[in-house]
Amino acid sequence: MPFPAPWLLAVSFALIATSSLAQLDDAQWVHPDADIDAVLGSAPSECMALPADTVKQMSVLTGRAAFRSSTLMGGHAARRGLSCNSCHRNGHGNPDFFITALSDQPGNVDVTNGVFSSHRDDGVFNPVPIPNLLDAGDKSDFGTMVQTDSLQAFITGILSEEFDARPPPEPVFDGLVAYVKALRSNACPDETRAVQNLETEWRDVEAFFDLLVWHNGQGDSATIAFMIGALRHQLERVSQRLEDKDVETGIVRLSLQLRQFNESPESAELARLRADMDRLGRHFK
Amino acid sequence: MRFGTVIAALTVLILMSTQPALAAGGGGGGGSSGGISSGPSVNVSKLYEESLAHLQAGENEDAERKLKKVLGAIPENAQANYMMALAKSGQGEDKSSVRYYKKAIKYDRHMYTAYVTLGQTYMGLGEAADAQKLLKKLEKVKSKCKDKCDMGHLDTAHADLTAVVNGTTDAPGGQSSLLFDRIADPDSAYLGAVALINGGEFEAAIIELTKLLEAIGPHADVLNYLGYTHRKMGYFDDAYGYYKQALAADPNHRGAHEYLGELYIQTGQRKKAARQLDKLAELCPFGCAEFDDLEFKFNSTMQAAD
Helix, strand or coil: CCCCCCCHCCCCHHHHEEHHHHHHHHHHHHCCCHHHHHHEEECCCCCCCCCCHHHHHHHHHHHHHHCHHHHHHCCHHCCCCCCCHHHHHCCCCCCHHHHHHHHCCCCCCCCCCCCCCCCCCCCCCEECCCCCCCCCCHHCCCCCCECCCHHHHHHHHHHHCCCCCCCHHHHHHHHHHHHHHHEHHHHHCCCCEEEEEEHHHHHHHHHHHHHHHHHHHHCCHHHHHHHHHHHHHHHHHHHHCCHHHHHHHHHHHHHHHHHHHCCCCCCCHHHHHHHHHHHHHHHHH | CCCHHHHHHHCCCCCCCCCCCCCCCCCCCCCCCCEEECCCCCCHHHHHHHHHHHHHCCCCCHHHHHHHHHHHCCCCCHHHHHHHHHHHHHHHCCHHHHHHHHHHHHHHCHHHHHHHHHHHHHHHHCCCHHHHHHHHHHHHHHHHCCCCCHHHHHHHHHHHHHHHHHHHCCCCCCCCHHCCCCCCCHHHHHHHHHHHHHHHHHHHHHHHHHHHHHHHHHHHHHHHHHEEEHCCCHHHHHHHHHHHHHHHHHHCCCCHHHHHHHHHCCCCHHHHHHHHHHHHHHHHHCHHHHHHHHHHHHHHHHHCCC
């Protein structure tokens, strides 16, 4: 289905007002006493050391996308829109994170509870601080409540036991491990905080689309499907920040076309979707 | 003292809870959008709580007016029917209250409190034979109890109703057993129930969810999980009833559509399951876990059937 007429696409950026950040999925994790707009209007800067090798780079970026998507999760977490990034914002901790009955204070959460997990409920209310993941790749032991000796085993445990997730496709899992390893304290930019707005959220839409194109070339259907899910989730994040209904209609249409692409993938179709995405992107730059 | 007056006085003691946000379900399903339930067109849970406030204040007519709206949206909600019976009794309309008590029992045969109050009402109206029949009905429920019954409450209700029927008391000592218990923190209680479900403790979860339903009224998240737990225990008819109520409370409740779809898959109704999948696709333009999981189960059973 074609996109709206050019006159519609000419809607100026000024008209695309950002709605209240309280509407974002992420707002449900912010402590009620915190200033939601301040908390969700920026995040600690991402400290990612991207490898030079293209294949490794793509792996890290695939993990980055998975880290930000609730499609990685299962059970209650997936349904509430929780992602790794909800707790570890840009790989850091989250001093404002709070869930009723699972947190005793902002920044803490009980990870051995029965709400998110059918495996790790220890029957005790024992919240722990959400850790910063920078330099986690250098560690030899992982976990506060449940300990393992490798990052792979630790992430496997988190996904399958803490969040009842189905195992992701291998390239996604490997990417997740590579991404966490790429979070380095010596890779932090000068600015300690990074703005989060429509433009930055859209930048991730474009980045995830590039990954989709790359994985489409690799031909692993499970990974392609995962990337489409992550991309659609990212489009939802953009949509939540929008007030302009016309632009939102275009974003919904793109999401539905991606779903269609998932059912019958054709590279030519992907090229057309990119053109559609680029047209939409003009509103966010 | 007429039973209606007794009940009106007792309802004064019914305690309120704040309108809880609750959250999307776990164990494979849940709420409307991203976790916090989106509101239905008529907020029946809020109306239910307001009707409790009216009953608390002795404003039975106001309570009745609001309960009519609740029952207009969800006629099969046992708790609202029970509350309507109390409102009727509070206005001295014992005969009218019978209809609502009977509905409460019809839609939840395990609402033991309603048996006792209905028995009292029958006796007050001089309909001892109906009270006897009711006692037999409760005994039948008791005899068929497997792992679903809250035996403590059932035994208490049975003793109270027996005393009423035998005329040894018209207002059993366990008056408090006629009331819905207060829940100070519904959100935490809900998460506790989710944890029980994730731990496979369905019987305990049903008890906790039922208490929540009594305290806060027909909330789609709670009703959906009652459907889920009953389905997991093999009570498919009960599960269907709860899903139906959940969707009456919130027609766009993603978790209820997902679980209703699962029920259809379990009972071999594939076309109906496919319709739930279509509905979820419509509700989730950006995709959602509820769609993904139902689609996964749908396709898995298709492959198994091939």
